[in-house]
Amino acid sequence: MQWKLLLPKKMVLPNGKEVLAKRSVIPLLWLILFVLTLLSIRITGFSLEVLRDRIDQFFVIIQQMVPPNWGYVAKLWQPLFDTIKMSLLGSVVGAICALPIAMLAAANITKNKWIAMWSKFMLSLLRTLPTLIIALIATFIFGLGTMAGTIAIFLFTIAYVGKLLYEQIENVDLRGFEAMQAMGLPTIQAFRYAILPQILPNYISTSLFCFEGNVRYASILGYVGAGGIGLLLNESIGWRSYANVGMILLMLVCTVFIIESTSEYFRKRLM
Amino acid sequence: MNAIEKQLQLQPNRRMSYFLTLLILGLLFIWSLSTLHVDSISNNGTKIAKNIVVGLLQPDWTLLFNATTGGIPYLLIETMAIAFLGTIVGAFLAIPLAFLSASNIVPKPIAFVVRLLLIVIRTIPAIVYGLMFIRVTGQGPFAGVLTMSLTSIGMLSKLYVDVIEDLDKSVLESMEALGCTLMEKIRFGIWPQLTALFLSIVIYRFDMNLRDATVLGLVGAGGIGAPLIFAMNAYKWSEVGAILIGLIFLILIVEYVSNRMRTKLVKG
Secondary structure: OHHHHOOOEEEEOOOOOEEEEOOOOHHHHHHHHHHHHHHHHHHHOOOHHHHHHHOHHHHHHHHHHOOOOHHHHHHHHHHHHHHHHHHHHHHHHHHHHHHHHHHHHOOOOOOOHHHHHHHHHHHHHHHHOOHHHHHHHHHHHHOOOHHHHHHHHHHHHHHHHHHHHHHHHHOOOOHHHHHHHHOOOOHHHHHHHHHHHHHHHHHHHHHHHHHHHHHHHHHHHHHHOOOOHHHHHHHHHHOOOHHHHHHHHHHHHHHHHHHHHHHHHHHHHHO | OOHHHHHHHHOOOOHHHHHHHHHHHHHHHHHHHHHOOHHHOOOOHHHHHHHHHHHHHOOOHHHHOOOOOOOHHHHHHHHHHHHHHHHHHHHHHHHHHHHHOOOOOOOHHHHHHHHHHHHHHHHOOHHHHHHHHHHHHOOOHHHHHHHHHHHHHHHHHHHHHHHHHOOOHHHHHHHHHHOOOHHHHHHHHHHHHHHHHHHHHHHHHHHHHHHHHHHHHHHOOOOOHHHHHHHHHOOOHHHHHHHHHHHHHHHHHHHHHHHHHHHHHHHO
């Protein structure tokens, strides 16, 4: 459609023939991008001068963090383990629950169009809600504490793993599944023996990846009262004791690094 | 013993490793069960849950279609502008870092150090960056843009690196054989291989930034997050419903458009 708005360029070949060359849309795209950027700059009040003059302020807090408060470590272990537990439990249960939902959402397994469409819609609806907002709602319902954080991570994991999983199931080789159904196996058993082995490595790998991300998310959930190390982070920031903040961040970075390296090792073995 | 049985016995016996994996997972699972405490469910939890559903079903329509700067349309546009600008700035800043952490371009030690730096950048929560940038710019969407660009760098460069490490080098060799200069090699050998995939990554990150931009409201860095959280803490569920509906609508549209663009980019 958009190609027709741009008049094609006429070119004369050496033998006198005229041909129409399609014009490239790249300059137009650049123009649109440029206009959008200008608009965004106006809306957000972005200004390079402010950035240049005051960027040293950015490092003020970092400087105050730099000798982290080592004495604070003893108080950090419990919340840190809470954070890891929250993300572990939420990820494991969420990944397990994602499997049946993905089965329902995959159009080639669920023949009923309405169920498949409805499940897909629910999954994308769940994914649009930011984790922090889900956690906030969960704190209203389940009270302050780790329970609310676990629920938020659980829901996010279902949405994320479920979506990637149903896309995978829809692209799977169906011949084994059909052969088993022809032999008289019910759908669940045919799925178990024909499709699950094909998707299993990717399913575990996706779940591990989600777990990695969840540890990072879980660390801020405390900000809305959903338990974990975020509570202490919020507290230290409130008291402006940036040495404590530095210590929390250091512990978080180390934990995430260890978890990421471990899960990357397993994911490479799975592939 | 027929051929099938023979083949079956050739299969390595993994029962032990399966058992151990399940055992470890089970133990970790039981260990983490302590985060659940059903007794703490607040008594009026069900009442609040009902209120939320009612609020979502009966949103505050005047707020939803309010065209002033306090209305939802403007807040959504502001959130989009923050995510858009943040993504663009982050996308440019991530390119040099990605090349510096690609192990097929720079020596291994440098790549390792830059990777470590990227992990640090990625792990520090957006809220902390937000606080730091508010010192620089004052409260408002500008701080949000800077925060978004810094948090985008981590993931963008990680995904860029995967693309860079998959570069097809045979093209470069044949260009060298043709006598191309370095600039020509970059322009016609590397650039065309990278642009489509990089763009697809950036669009994906824009999608994510739009979701994450709600977090910024917590520290006063602009966007729709702050009104949403205020409305929640004030138990104004019809306002919450209106904001959530606007947000969900926007994110679904952006996701649809960005998926279309990405499939077009990757498939050509």
